[in-house]
Amino acid sequence: MTFIEMQFFVFLFAAAVIFYICPVKHRWKVLLGASIVFYAIAGIKYLPFILFTSFTVFLAGRKMGHIYEEMEQHLLEENLDRKAKKEIKEQAKNRCKKAMLAALLCNLLILIIVKFTKFAVNPINDLLTALGQEGNFSAAYIIVPLGISYYTFSCLSYLLDVYWKREEYENNYARFLLYAIYFPHILQGPIERYGRLGKRLKGEFLFDYDRVCAGLQLMVWGIFKKLVIADRINLFTTAVYEKGSQAEGLIYVFAFFLDVVYIYADFSGCMDIARGASQIFGVELDLNFNHPFASKSVTEFWRRWHMSLGSWFKDYVYYPISTSKFVKNVAKSCKKHLPDAVTRSIVTAIPVTVTWVATGLWHGTGVTYLAWGLYYAFMIFMSVSFGDLFHNLALKLKINTQCWSYKVFQMVRTTCIFAGGRLLTRPGTLGLSWHALKSALLQFNPWVLTDGTLYEFGLSRSNFNLMLVTVVLFGGISILQQKGSVRDMIAKQNLAVRWGIYFAAIFSILIFGIYGSGYDASSFVYMAY
Amino acid sequence: MEELLEALKRANGKIDYLSSNKLVTDKIIDSIDITSILAELEETFDIEISMEYIVPENFDSVEAMWEMVQELKD
Numbered sequence: 360m361t362f363i364e365m366q367f368f369v370f371l372f373a374a375a376v377i378f379y380i381c382p383v384k385h386r387w388k389v390l391l392g393a394s395i396v397f398y399a400i401a402g403i404k405y406l407p408f409i410l411f412t413s414f415t416v417f418l419a420g421r422k423m424g425h426i427y428e429e430m431e432q433h434l435l436e437e438n439l440d441r442k443a444k445k446e447i448k449e450q451a452k453n454r455c456k457k458a459m460l461a462a463l464l465c466n467l468l469i470l471i472i473v474k475f476t477k478f479a480v481n482p483i484n485d486l487l488t489a490l491g492q493e494g495n496f497s498a499a500y501i502i503v504p505l506g507i508s509y510y511t512f513s514c515l516s517y518l519l520d521v522y523w524k525r526e527e528y529e530n531n532y533a534r535f536l537l538y539a540i541y542f543p544h545i546l547q548g549p550i551e552r553y554g555r556l557g558k559r560l561k562g563e564f565l566f567d568y569d570r571v572c573a574g575l576q577l578m579v580w581g582i583f584k585k586l587v588i589a590d591r592i593n594l595f596t597t598a599v600y601e602k603g604s605q606a607e608g609l610i611y612v613f614a615f616f617l618d619v620v621y622i623y624a625d626f627s628g629c630m631d632i633a634r635g636a637s638q639i640f641g642v643e644l645d646l647n648f649n650h651p652f653a654s655k656s657v658t659e660f661w662r663r664w665h666m667s668l669g670s671w672f673k674d675y676v677y678y679p680i681s682t683s684k685f686v687k688n689v690a691k692s693c694k695k696h697l698p699d700a701v702t703r704s705i706v707t708a709i710p711v712t713v714t715w716v717a718t719g720l721w722h723g724t725g726v727t728y729l730a731w732g733l734y735y736a737f738m739i740f741m742s743v744s745f746g747d748l749f750h751n752l753a754l755k756l757k758i759n760t761q762c763w764s765y766k767v768f769q770m771v772r773t774t775c776i777f778a779g780g781r782l783l784t785r786p787g788t789l790g791l792s793w794h795a796l797k798s799a800l801l802q803f804n805p806w807v808l809t810d811g812t813l814y815e816f817g818l819s820r821s822n823f824n825l826m827l828v829t830v831v832l833f834g835g836i837s838i839l840q841q842k843g844s845v846r847d848m849i850a851k852q853n854l855a856v857r858w859g860i861y862f863a864a865i866f867s868i869l870i871f872g873i874y875g876s877g878y879d880a881s882s883f884v885y886m887a888y
Numbered sequence: 889m890e891e892l893l894e895a896l897k898r899a900n901g902k903i904d905y906l907s908s909n910k911l912v913t914d915k916i917i918d919s920i921d922i923t924s925i926l927a928e929l930e931e932t933f934d935i936e937i938s939m940e941y942i943v944p945e946n947f948d949s950v951e952a953m954w955e956m957v958q959e960l961k962d
Contacts, residue, residue, distance in 0.1 A: 662918075687930075703924070711920075
């Protein structure tokens, strides 16, 4: 069951009715029950995985919490000198480290096995065949639990936060399980921290008509983005990038930029549905997108795009690596032999590269994703290391960097960098990516705009024009959203206008949404991760 | 405090650290600045800043960083 199936809306309605019928103090149990049912409908065979991860992390967290409590008790004892206190702290830390590592490693191992085995099947079969054995492993038998990347990362953030004493441990497994399996964020995130979502899931859960309406409106906007905008663009880009496609030149340029809109509409649409569904129950989910295409640099872009993933990698991969003994030793030895600026660049490059390669491999396990990770590591390294140089160069050339046209240039540049990243993974292989880029740059064929060629790739002329209209509408609404809440703006209008907008949105989805046999409208891109 | 301001300048001289009490929250300093600040603070004050101290509240202002350094020196 995904967010745009009728089954989901029936489920959501039933869950909301039971939730608000129940006494307030039991409402969190309804959410837990509903989340387990949601997960079981997706596949009962997946349940043991999420139960295992949540239970092992819960146990490790509780164990660490008890050790730290004991430590605090010891530290209160009188007559302890500084050395004795330090020893007590170190002993506690070491005991916690064992519990943390046990839970961390076994859950990471599960994630790695599940994500990488699929890609290892062919090499394993080839190896067995070469050794004279029958190589008949099939990727079809590998179970990939729903949302495994999301719930594993959420649970591990809790585990590490308790270990680093940033978070209080949870004493109630059912409460912790609700945090891990909470159905609005299980499919595609956001990757929530226990400190925030855990507290919200312990809230009052009182019925609020305005909040429920706001949640429903957000869901409608999310469904519109997915079915009307993203899925329509996907028909075009899929046809352009498919094997044997006759696309060339300008067609590829269209595909590059439309694919950017596609991934944004698809993923942010899913997030809107998730946040809207959660608002119905009175639980706010973290914002995962904050107008990323208004970013003026690639570093800013990644603070605004898939924010929960970027923040996760920053807190649990980037900082631990940049503060590790290894990086400190590298810095020390570089300082002896190299100028400060070079040392700084090397010390920046190590954690940035590891973090971005890991981010790439989180998205997918092929060579294309490795290239994607290295691409962003390089872009961010360049932005950090040479940002000042570019800025000074602009000053020397007397370029006004404060005017609106320069800011637009920066936004277009950031969008092009993002489109470059998508180009590495979207066509499927690096060879196809190279072919598309080469054709876009070298083949000049503006006549495709008028001779009908543009409409030979998945979309008829009317559908293509409709797609352009919806893309412009999407851009316009995004600009409005930066000035304030569009939902509030609509709420201030008269009844007829308000309901006119709501009906127009719903009927647009029904009339212009992409449906039909053989077309799987329900697959969100980020669900695959 | 002077020593701290000098260390911060070495980490990134372009930032006016005294301009805000929400340096991290308001995105005046980013993760790359924080790692440079960590390295300078560790070297200047001969301390080790472990992960539990790397939270926005400890880097949001010069005063917060100073308090963290004092705590780690004790």
